[in-house]
Amino acid sequence: MKAVQVNEYGPSDVLTHVELDTPRPGPGEVAIDVEYAGVNFAEVMFRRGQFKIGVPHIPGLEVSGTVAAVGPGVTGLTIGGRVAALTLAGGGYAETVVTRADWTAPLDGPATDLSPLLAAALPCNVPVAMGLLEDAARLRVGETVLVTAPAGGVGAIVAQLARRMGASAVYGVTGSPDKTDYALGLGYDRIFTPDQLAEGIPDATDGLGVDILLDSIGGPLRASALDLLAPLGRCVIFGDASDHDTPFPGNSLWASSKSITGYNLGALAHARPTLIRDRLHHALTTTATGDLRVDVTELPLTEAAKAHDILESRTGTGKYVLRVR
Numbered sequence: 193m194k195a196v197q198v199n200e201y202g203p204s205d206v207l208t209h210v211e212l213d214t215p216r217p218g219p220g221e222v223a224i225d226v227e228y229a230g231v232n233f234a235e236v237m238f239r240r241g242q243f244k245i246g247v248p249h250i251p252g253l254e255v256s257g258t259v260a261a262v263g264p265g266v267t268g269l270t271i272g273g274r275v276a277a278l279t280l281a282g283g284g285y286a287e288t289v290v291t292r293a294d295w296t297a298p299l300d301g302p303a304t305d306l307s308p309l310l311a312a313a314l315p316c317n318v319p320v321a322m323g324l325l326e327d328a329a330r331l332r333v334g335e336t337v338l339v340t341a342p343a344g345g346v347g348a349i350v351a352q353l354a355r356r357m358g359a360s361a362v363y364g365v366t367g368s369p370d371k372t373d374y375a376l377g378l379g380y381d382r383i384f385t386p387d388q389l390a391e392g393i394p395d396a397t398d399g400l401g402v403d404i405l406l407d408s409i410g411g412p413l414r415a416s417a418l419d420l421l422a423p424l425g426r427c428v429i430f431g432d433a434s435d436h437d438t439p440f441p442g443n444s445l446w447a448s449s450k451s452i453t454g455y456n457l458g459a460l461a462h463a464r465p466t467l468i469r470d471r472l473h474h475a476l477t478t479t480a481t482g483d484l485r486v487d488v489t490e491l492p493l494t495e496a497a498k499a500h501d502i503l504e505s506r507t508g509t510g511k512y513v514l515r516v517r
């Protein structure tokens with residue numbers, strides 16, 4: 193089968209097109225003939241060695257396609273059936289991937305007519321957006337939210353869900369001011385650049401600060417945004433795009449009555465597979481019924497490096513998906 197492989201950590205040109213044996217599913221697993229593979233910032237971080245997941249590896253944490261084979265003990269999935277799946281052990285940038293059956297959702301019921309392009313765009317970002325707001329930040333009606341990377345794959349979904357859950361205002365902070373109009377169109381109330389935050393958030397919140405900060409950037413931005421959290425506010429750390437983690441003195445949280453928590457889809461999919469699978473089903477249904485706007489740009493698998501460059505150079509908006517076959 194054709195696949196894209198990372199043989200050594202480095203810039204996007206380490207993504208190498210290779211021919212490999214087709215993998216077979218083991219117990220509890222399913223093999224999927226991949227139609228589309230979603231592109232995630234995590235794959236950029238793995239490729240550049242920010243987290244050393246091992247080489248060689250095939251990137252790709254989510255796919256859509258059809259079931260090619262099922263392993264022993266798998267029920268509820270039939271060969272030839274259309275599915276969307278989390279492939280959190282990687283492998284999505286390939287013609288066939290093996291993943292856990294309980295991370296795989298059939299495209300049935302309300303999701304029957306969901307396009308394979310959209311189906312590959314949802315498995316990571318939509319469950320994460322739901323989990324950030326509901327499970328980690330525990331958003332309550334009337335609260336305010338500040339989101340980093342508001343125009344990206346996750347950020348585009350978070351604004352829509354936060355509004356639906358009753359947030360009184362949703363703000364974004366972007367390092368790319370040219371994305372402001374796009375983000376406003378997704379439902380953000382105001383978009384700031386990092387240097388506008390210190391004045392802009394107190395101004396927008398009557399001096400109170402925001403109730404929830406969802407941060408995937410880290411570094412100095414995280415530190416300064418934390419200062420803008422209201423008392424009893426919650427910061428959820430769910431990424432480190434700047435590759436610059438920040439230590440926090442516990443006593444400062446005590447003194448300010450603020451909370452910092454974290455959210456990791458991969459860890460939860462292992463520890464709480466039923467929760468994540470339910471979120472995946474919900475993501476497929478709400479998108480199929482038109483209740484969630486997901487903007488997708490399609491590229492061929494041969495342009496996987498270009499897709500990584502777009503995310504890494506901060507020039508993209510919405511979600512990028514690779515057409516595999």
Ligand SMILES: NC(=O)c1ccc[n+]([C@@H]2O[C@H](COP(=O)([O-])OP(=O)(O)OC[C@H]3O[C@@H](n4cnc5c(N)ncnc54)[C@H](OP(=O)(O)O)[C@@H]3O)[C@@H](O)[C@H]2O)c1
Pocket residue numbers: 231232233234316317320340341342343344345346347365366367368371408409429430431432433434435455456457458503504505506507508510
């Ligand atoms: N914890 C989890 O389970 C989980 C799951 C999925 C995603 N994530 C995280 O969520 C974030 C968004 O993921 P995504 O796949 O949807 O990507 P994305 O938002 O489409 O693209 C990444 C965005 O991060 C910002 N960025 C990129 N490089 C940066 C740098 N060096 N310094 C500062 N900002 C940078 C840019 O936004 P601006 O141009 O607007 O600044 C860029 O558009 C990522 O950090 C990812 O790791 C976490």
